[in-house]
Amino acid sequence: MDRMTSVEMRATVSLALVFALRMFGMFSILPVLALYARDLPGGGTPFLIGVALGIDGLAQALLQIPFGLLSDRYGRKRMIYIGLTLFALGSFIAAGAHDIYFIILGRLVQGTGAVAAAIIALTADLTREEHRAKGMAVIGMSIGATFGASMVLGPMLEHWIGVPGIFALTGVLALAAMAVVRWVVPTPQVSRVHADAETIPGQIGMVLVNTELQRLNFGIFSLHAAMRGLFVVVPLALAASLPVDRHWQVYLPIMLVSFVGAVPAIILAEKYGRMKAVFCSAVALLCLATLLMAVFIGQFAGLVAALSLFFLAFNLLEATLPSLVSKIAPAASKGTALGVYNSFQFFGLFLGGALGGFLAQHVGNAAVFVFSTGLVFAWLLLALSMQAPPAVRTRLLQVGVRDAAGAQRLSAALSGLKGVVEAVVIAGEGVAYLKVRSDAWDEIGANNLINKG
Known part of the structure; x- marks a missing residue:
């Protein structure tokens, strides 16, 4: 190779x-x-x-x-x-x-x-x-x-x-x-x-009306809104029981456990085709964690336990969400889909911080997490109703075709190969964008078609 x-x-x-x-x-x-x-x-x-x-x-x-x-x-x-x-x-x-x-x-x-x-x-x-x-x-x-x-x-x-x-x-x-x-x-x-x-500007409209992608955009928006709101109040809550220079003693084991704990779930999702089950479970865990933080915001041990669950779910979702975008987005629009997705992520950061601060000031610290719980619960309902993502991966192959007619013929020929779910050849880039089944596809046949072209 x-x-x-x-x-x-x-x-x-x-x-x-x-x-x-x-x-x-x-x-x-x-x-x-x-x-x-x-x-x-x-x-x-x-x-x-x-x-x-x-x-x-x-x-x-x-x-x-x-x-x-x-x-x-x-x-x-x-x-x-x-x-x-x-x-x-x-x-x-x-x-x-x-x-x-x-x-x-x-x-x-x-x-x-x-x-x-x-x-x-x-x-x-x-x-x-x-x-x-x-x-x-x-x-x-x-x-x-x-x-x-x-x-x-x-x-x-x-x-x-x-x-x-x-x-x-x-x-x-x-x-x-x-x-x-x-x-x-x-x-x-x-x-x-x-x-x-x-991001291709002409593709943004198409990406925005794709309901399956919009579920994921709402998800990354909610995830980062909850995360940024968390940092409005959690450092202050931890400081009530632990000096700030020792907060690393809380974050270190939480980060280690969350990273290690996310790996088996990612393998289960990607290798064994259980993406929707793992994804929905992670969103449910995030919802539970934000609810527990609302309950235990004034109790050190309970808050640390809730933070552990939160970051386990957070790291798992951070890893699986971009993969879902790649699986669901049209083969030739992956970059645009990810660009729009990232914009929703950043808007979530802003809303989470600003609205989290507003709720903490005018309602109380627990209200920050009650709001996050509501946001994540809405996401959970969307996740449960989404279509199971296809077990596909993206392959990019260089092609010699440089004219639109040749690109269209090669796209049709590649689409007919075993295991190829979608194929788009873009003459201006000299690239074939393929979505292929994760278990098997006719890679030799694809290379033969490209070499003939």
Whole structure:
């Protein structure tokens, strides 16, 4: 089997590092910001704290697709430099803030550095079609590992350098990410649009009216709204029983158990075709966890147990949701479906923070989790009624066809092969997008057809 080249390996690892350097700063502030901001001059109210926690999500939701589109026109690295510069600027604004309003401003500017889509597009430029899924998987794992490490290291860093120090470190890491892009990440010889990795504006309407995809969009919206609302009140609740510099002792075992516990469920879902059962069970577990947090918000042991269930469900859903999008989206619209999905995720971050803060201030801390429970319960009803996702995987194959008529003929021929559920050949890209059965498909026949073409 053909392996990734050294250039592909370097591109994948270095871009995963860029993601990690950026996301560490975003994540590590979550478990400590509420504790710091409540004592700031100018009124660190729960609502303003929630806005500070979520405002970056609003900016990313509005700008992540435009950043990706601009990278098609002005170059991947150029847009990544601009985004990381904005992110660093926002970090330094927040580091020097003396009131909650400047922290909100800094977090907003951080969010304008919405480089995720541009980085994914650069990954697609630097990897061949048959290895692109590996590159995306490495990036996904780097984000998950960074999240877990941030939950543990954030409270430690708060003790050593304080929250302003964390913001300053975040800015430095963004500058380090720019250095990685400049001197480590290869520069692609040619950049083009990749339908499997980028948003195509003309496909957005089609994706938005797909009811099965909308269930998943509502799901990622709900999941991240619940997560960001959690950080409005949980750090304060933990601090009532445990000094903040020891909060890592809570997060470390929770993160380890949640990551290890999610692996068997993912294998059961993907390898043995039990995706819907595992997925619905995870949503039900998330619903139970948010309800238990509403009940045990004032009890340390009960809250820790509920947090353990929450992050087990969270990590499992974070892993399975993108896979479901890939299985359900039309073969040639996967990138657009994921772009819309990510926008819903970012909107969830904003709503979870802002509305969570509002409820905590005007109703009470438990109300944050009552709202999350209602949101997740609605998601559970949608998940239970969804169609079982097909047991398919996506394959991308290079083709020599460059005219529309030839692409249409090859698409029809590939569609007729055993185990091929859907096939679309895009002449302008020279790529065949296939959805094939996970158990078996006629790969030899597909290669023969492509070679004849």
